[in-house]
Amino acid sequence: MVKEYINNPKIGLYPISFSPCFFASLPPYGIMQDVYDKYELIVGLEVHAQLLTQSKAYSADSAEYGGNPNTHTSPTSLGLPGALPVMNEKTLEYAILLGLALKCDIRYENQFARKNYFYADLPKGYQITQDKTPICNNGYVIIKDDNGKDKKIELERIHVEEDAGKSMHDQDPYDTLIDLNRAGVPLVEIVSKPDIRTSKEAYNYLTEIRKIVRHLEICDGNMEEGSLRCDANISVRLKGATTYGKRVEVKNMNSMRHVQKAIEHEMKRQIDCVERGETIVQETRNFDAATGTTSAMRSKESAHDYRYFPEPDLPPIFITQEKIAEIKSTMPPLPDELFRKYTQELKLPEYDAYILTDNKYEALYFEEIIQHTTNVKAASNWMMVHIKSYLNENGLDIKRFEVKPTTIADMIALIDSGKVSSSAAQQIFVEIVKNPTADPLTIAQQLNLIQESDSSAIEPLVDEVLAKFPAKVMEYKEGKKGLLGMFMGEVMKASGGKADPKVATEILKKKLDV
Ligand code: MN
Numbered sequence: 090m091v092k093e094y095i096n097n098p099k100i101g102l103y104p105i106s107f108s109p110c111f112f113a114s115l116p117p118y119g120i121m122q123d124v125y126d127k128y129e130l131i132v133g134l135e136v137h138a139q140l141l142t143q144s145k146a147y148s149a150d151s152a153e154y155g156g157n158p159n160t161h162t163s164p165t166s167l168g169l170p171g172a173l174p175v176m177n178e179k180t181l182e183y184a185i186l187l188g189l190a191l192k193c194d195i196r197y198e199n200q201f202a203r204k205n206y207f208y209a210d211l212p213k214g215y216q217i218t219q220d221k222t223p224i225c226n227n228g229y230v231i232i233k234d235d236n237g238k239d240k241k242i243e244l245e246r247i248h249v250e251e252d253a254g255k256s257m258h259d260q261d262p263y264d265t266l267i268d269l270n271r272a273g274v275p276l277v278e279i280v281s282k283p284d285i286r287t288s289k290e291a292y293n294y295l296t297e298i299r300k301i302v303r304h305l306e307i308c309d310g311n312m313e314e315g316s317l318r319c320d321a322n323i324s325v326r327l328k329g330a331t332t333y334g335k336r337v338e339v340k341n342m343n344s345m346r347h348v349q350k351a352i353e354h355e356m357k358r359q360i361d362c363v364e365r366g367e368t369i370v371q372e373t374r375n376f377d378a379a380t381g382t383t384s385a386m387r388s389k390e391s392a393h394d395y396r397y398f399p400e401p402d403l404p405p406i407f408i409t410q411e412k413i414a415e416i417k418s419t420m421p422p423l424p425d426e427l428f429r430k431y432t433q434e435l436k437l438p439e440y441d442a443y444i445l446t447d448n449k450y451e452a453l454y455f456e457e458i459i460q461h462t463t464n465v466k467a468a469s470n471w472m473m474v475h476i477k478s479y480l481n482e483n484g485l486d487i488k489r490f491e492v493k494p495t496t497i498a499d500m501i502a503l504i505d506s507g508k509v510s511s512s513a514a515q516q517i518f519v520e521i522v523k524n525p526t527a528d529p530l531t532i533a534q535q536l537n538l539i540q541e542s543d544s545s546a547i548e549p550l551v552d553e554v555l556a557k558f559p560a561k562v563m564e565y566k567e568g569k570k571g572l573l574g575m576f577m578g579e580v581m582k583a584s585g586g587k588a589d590p591k592v593a594t595e596i597l598k599k600k601l602d603v
Pocket residue numbers: 137250278
């Protein structure tokens with residue numbers, strides 16, 4: 090039995106506008122750089138990634154982005170009484186694929202939980218998520234630190250959940266409009282350990298996560314459209330301290346630059362706060378992109394505020410070893426594996442490897458070329474210079490690039506064998522992209538680009554040139570070695586530009602240096 094009492098609406102409300110750190114969001118005065126240097130930044134990121142499934146996480150509604158408002162709905166995503174969720178298997182497969190790519194442990198028994206909260210775009214009044222049994226634990230992401238060295242950022246967990254609908258506050262002068270197309274779209278939430286120490290590391294971590302989800306094709310990674318969103322847990326502590334300071338959560342940032350800026354701003358704000366002898370309030374803050382600052386949104390809720398409990402409408406789901414093995418067998422080569430292969434096995438510069446692994450299909454294209462040539466540096470140059478600029482200029486995706494990787498390998502072979510010069514190969518490339526099935530050698534012949542590398546054909550030309558300039562030959566023999574270039578020019582002219590410069594130089598030197 091409880092006594093009747095009058096509900097006081099003020100109970101539990103937190104007077105945000107007078108939070109002790111309110112004034113700290115004003116520009117600090119008089120705090121010198123060496124004061125900032127005493128502190129260490131601690132950041133953990135929570136990344137929500139929308140999965141590219143066809144239907145929603147717990148219903149058969151379309152999960153496609155866009156569509157007329159409230160058309161991708163059903164009793165389940167509208168939260169109507171009696172509607173029951175059904176697990177979309179693809180959601181779990183994608184989460185497992187990601188977990189395997191990030192070297193996580195995959196959980197055998199998966200339970201789902203209700204996370205209860207009220208929001209207008211959450212008609213059920215709860216989100217179906219995973220609480221005590223995330224599908225993935227542990228695992229890590231390798232990023233570059235501020236000095237360009239590899240750094241391991243460990244993961245706490247990855248769990249599966251559903252997105253909420255979208256509230257639009259700017260479409261109508263009086264009302265907030267609600268679109269529930271997004272309600273129930275599957276998400277994975279990737280939670281890192283607080284291993285991130287600088288805003289640059291946070292940026293690099295997000296870049297890496299985006300690269301991986303795109304590579305696996307489980308999320309389009311488009312931050313502007315909200316398919317990848319980031320919350321940052323930020324705190325500061327004196328260097329050398331072993332306990333963490335009070336942390337502040339900055340919510341729902343949809344650009345990597347914003348995440349970086351929010352972290353920089355928070356670090357400064359929190360240090361100023363501590364330096365003034367004030368305590369940092371654990372709260373949730375908003376990032377304002379226009380000013381580059383954060384502001385208090387609400388006092389930080391803790392897990393128990395959500396009254397998690399097991400979802401009674403979804404039975405636990407068991408993931409077998411066979412299923413995991415099956416998913417593993419579909420795993421494409423990962424960017425970091427390819428990066429290692431390119432730098433360590435193929436001895437390509439890190440810069441090349443970075444560019445080549447940036448896009449999955451470009452990496453696969455490159456992989457195809459190097460099946461057919463041993464000159465991997467030439468293959469890398471063709472990718473990075475000619476192919477990429479052609480794609481950029483024409484706004485094309487490599488998937489729609491019709492020239493076969495074997496054709497590129499053929500062109501490399503033509504250059505390496507001395508049949509065409511590299512500038513001639515570029516002319517051939519211009520023709521090939523117009524006519525992707527053509528043979529490079531045939532084009533070279535048609536355009537009269539075949540180099541003369543037969544020394545018996547070049548030798549008479551060299552003799553002719555040397556006979557024409559006896560005085561210059563004397564000067565050369567007396568030490569004016571720079572004249573070689575002039576002789577070369579004459580030989581090339583005599584050959585109509587078709588002599589292989591390498592062979593011509595050799596013959597010239599042989600004849601002049603006796
Ligand atoms: Mn979440």
